[in-house]
Amino acid sequence: MLVTVLGSGTSFGVPSINCDCPVCTSDDPHDKRTRTSVWIQTENTSVIIDTSTDFRAQALREKIPSLDALFFTHCHADHIHGIDDIRPFTFHKTIPVYGNEVTIKEFRNRFSYIFMDTQKGGGKPRISLNPISDKDTAERRTINIGDVELLPVPIKHGKLDVLGYRINNFAYLTDCNLIPESSYEKLDGVEYLVIDALRYQPHPTHFTIPEAIEASRRIGAGKTWLTHLCHDVGHEDLKQELPDGIAPAFDGLKIEI
Numbered sequence: 001m002l003v004t005v006l007g008s009g010t011s012f013g014v015p016s017i018n019c020d021c022p023v024c025t026s027d028d029p030h031d032k033r034t035r036t037s038v039w040i041q042t043e044n045t046s047v048i049i050d051t052s053t054d055f056r057a058q059a060l061r062e063k064i065p066s067l068d069a070l071f072f073t074h075c076h077a078d079h080i081h082g083i084d085d086i087r088p089f090t091f092h093k094t095i096p097v098y099g100n101e102v103t104i105k106e107f108r109n110r111f112s113y114i115f116m117d118t119q120k121g122g123g124k125p126r127i128s129l130n131p132i133s134d135k136d137t138a139e140r141r142t143i144n145i146g147d148v149e150l151l152p153v154p155i156k157h158g159k160l161d162v163l164g165y166r167i168n169n170f171a172y173l174t175d176c177n178l179i180p181e182s183s184y185e186k187l188d189g190v191e192y193l194v195i196d197a198l199r200y201q202p203h204p205t206h207f208t209i210p211e212a213i214e215a216s217r218r219i220g221a222g223k224t225w226l227t228h229l230c231h232d233v234g235h236e237d238l239k240q241e242l243p244d245g246i247a248p249a250f251d252g253l254k255i256e257i
């Protein structure tokens, strides 16, 4: 199974519009961060977690050939507003979309045009909405898409309830600034971790880099990549500063799990 980091940047993306800071003007391709999402693929299954605002460019860059299901972490614009660009994958089939109840409700409101009866032509993404309830997560109900089995892991993003996802020994946790105790239990045995780490400065809804390191240690992941990075941190500097086993994620990073 292969996990590809489609995007590793915060909601503004890096470079940020109208900024001439050293990271936004860096020549290092690792400092070009599109909005956060990942692609999970096996020989016969393709799953995406979040359709970021940069989804079209990411899908073209990685040559994503097909899509079997879409999972949302939460309903913030940077994670879901690429939805219209999944249309090439839904010409001949309806794609199931999963997220917690808050996310699915908000998604239906924000993208009401998808569910309206409208004239043919132009096209709309063909999707079915599948809310994951608190009961589902409490009972550790997994969702199977082809040969990919996903376990939803509740995490907190300020006051907002967000879902991280565990797939075998890999976990994807963004956006978040707190992992509840019951979710640490769900992450027991995770070897590979991609986790939110916005910057060094404290933030009310995102882990800082030291907080993400602490969470990674608590989980016991052998290899961790920090994602949702903002323009405060340059890839190369951060790479030098991080302890063994922890590295900055970057667009196009591939993790074999």
Ligand SMILES: [Zn+2]
Pocket (backbone or CB within 6 Å): 010, 011, 036, 076, 078, 079, 175, 228
């Ligand atoms: Zn975000």
Ligand SMILES: [Zn+2]
Pocket (backbone or CB within 6 Å): 015, 016, 019, 020, 021, 022, 023, 024, 025, 231
């Ligand atoms: Zn900048």
Ligand SMILES: [Zn+2]
Pocket (backbone or CB within 6 Å): 074, 076, 157, 175
């Ligand atoms: Zn968010």
